[in-house]
Amino acid sequence: MKDGLASVSDATRVELNRADEHSAHNYAPLPVVIESGAGSWVKGIDGVDYLDVLAGYSALNFGHAHPSLLRVAREQLGRLTLTSRAFQHDRFASFCEDLGRLCRKEAVLPMNTGAEAVETALKLARKWGYEVKKVPADRAEVITCTGNFHGRTIALVGFSSDPDAYTGFGPYPPGFRSVRYGDAEALESAITDDTVAVLFEPIQGEAGVLVPPDGYLAAVRDICTRHGILMIADEIQSGLGRTGDTFACDHEDVTPDVYVLGKALGGGLMPVSAVVADWSVMKVIRPGQHGSTFGGNPLACAVGSEVVRMLETGEYQQRSRELGDYLHGMLSQLPVDHVSEVRGRGLWAGVQLADGMPSARVVCERLLARRVLAKDAHEGTIRIAPPLVIERDELTWAVEQLAGALAG
CATH class of the missing domain: 3.40.640.10 (Type I PLP-dependent aspartate aminotransferase-like (Major domain))
Structure with missing residues (x-):
């Protein structure tokens, strides 16, 4: 944890170190501390807004604070x-x-x-x-x-x-x-x-x-x-x-x-x-x-x-179908030397990194610096599972940030 703190704010560093000192080390979270959220966005204690495309591993299908x-x-x-x-x-x-x-x-x-x-x-x-x-x-x-x-x-x-x-x-x-x-x-x-x-x-x-x-x-x-x-x-x-x-x-x-x-x-x-x-x-x-x-x-x-x-009402299933098609369409256009495969269905995708790419954890850290919260699944896969309330333009921006993070 401490090795990844060089670029975070002082307030974030203090909270991460306190957690590291007083809680069991059964997780290795990304170096961000969230204080509030609404819809697809959360705010860190550093005052920065982040787009959440993990949604609590699907626990937040309806977004934050619906x-x-x-x-x-x-x-x-x-x-x-x-x-x-x-x-x-x-x-x-x-x-x-x-x-x-x-x-x-x-x-x-x-x-x-x-x-x-x-x-x-x-x-x-x-x-x-x-x-x-x-x-x-x-x-x-x-x-x-x-x-x-x-x-x-x-x-x-x-x-x-x-x-x-x-x-x-x-x-x-x-x-x-x-x-x-x-x-x-x-x-x-x-x-x-x-x-x-x-x-x-x-x-x-x-x-x-x-x-x-x-x-x-x-x-x-x-x-x-x-x-x-x-x-x-x-x-x-x-x-x-x-x-x-x-x-x-x-x-x-x-x-x-x-x-x-x-x-x-x-x-x-x-x-x-x-x-x-x-x-x-x-x-x-x-x-x-x-x-x-x-x-x-x-x-x-x-x-x-x-x-x-x-x-x-069927609203959320429809959003997942339609926005999922859009998401997978964008992800499929990522360079093949960066991404070898995109798997999933609806608003759920596993982005498999190509051989020679940095680990998925490193790419998620780059995404964090670009104000997008995602998570790795094992070493080579990035999980994308945004809230079903996410908007089309937010998905577009998220994939643009992913493309930038993959490029380094």
Whole structure:
């Protein structure tokens, strides 16, 4: 951190050093300290305005401080914020009904973070496997994909293929096997009598915004149906408008058995996540078998219902489609000696740097100097995922700054 502070303001340097001294070093943030935000822009404590094209890894699909979300949150803050699930509150049923309607599912299990939601889905799948599929006790298996990122709990990093995620944290829980992402034949070959579910991302974000081959999602759906196992789609990053449809699975008219949602479900205001399924699956969870003190709290439910209302207009999905086409068109014109590939869908892109280019981290630092906030995905990919409220001219300016940063 300290090596990258030469060009930052004194105020920024002080805050970064304080954080470095007093907080765990589990992140290596870019050398900027943000104090406020509105729409697609944030302001640093140095007084500089920055265009945010990361959007909190898709948690800020609706931008910073969206007026509708702030209004709902403020109203709820003055009424009721927490009861725990020991008692019912007046926003809970509406949220579950609203989110279930958006997902075309019958039952919702609210949690807080994305990792919690994935863990919940895994517990649900195992319980379903034992009670419905009749897999022998303690033998349930879940198939995952190489390159996945589902969170950082012990179970989730145990089937990660990223050494930074899993090295030094074992031993790991058994019951998982991984196959190559995008390879439907490998997936089907890995299924055994003990398989209860397939957990996958319709687009892999942390891996560099990897889009699977056309037909892969439909093939996964067919395989799961034929083998009587659950299709679990982790749409934490890809869902809720990011890719130009409500869910990334919608691009192949596929409906999974279980949705795992988070990030944008909290409107960028607070952590809200959920597992959504039909009662044929959700019925296996009974009182005392899973829970969360803050999961489904009144404030979360109020914000989550407003997120659903905003998505049901279709405005944000349309913006993502149209502006995404524009974004990808511009990115595809970047020089081939700078960029070897552009991947993604909607307002989500992975810009793969060509051989011989500086690391993605270095390019993101150059972008920071040009007042654009982006983030690297591993060493060679720059992630672009702006808020869905971004304007066309702002996208143009961002790509112009990227071209300048690539040129040095």
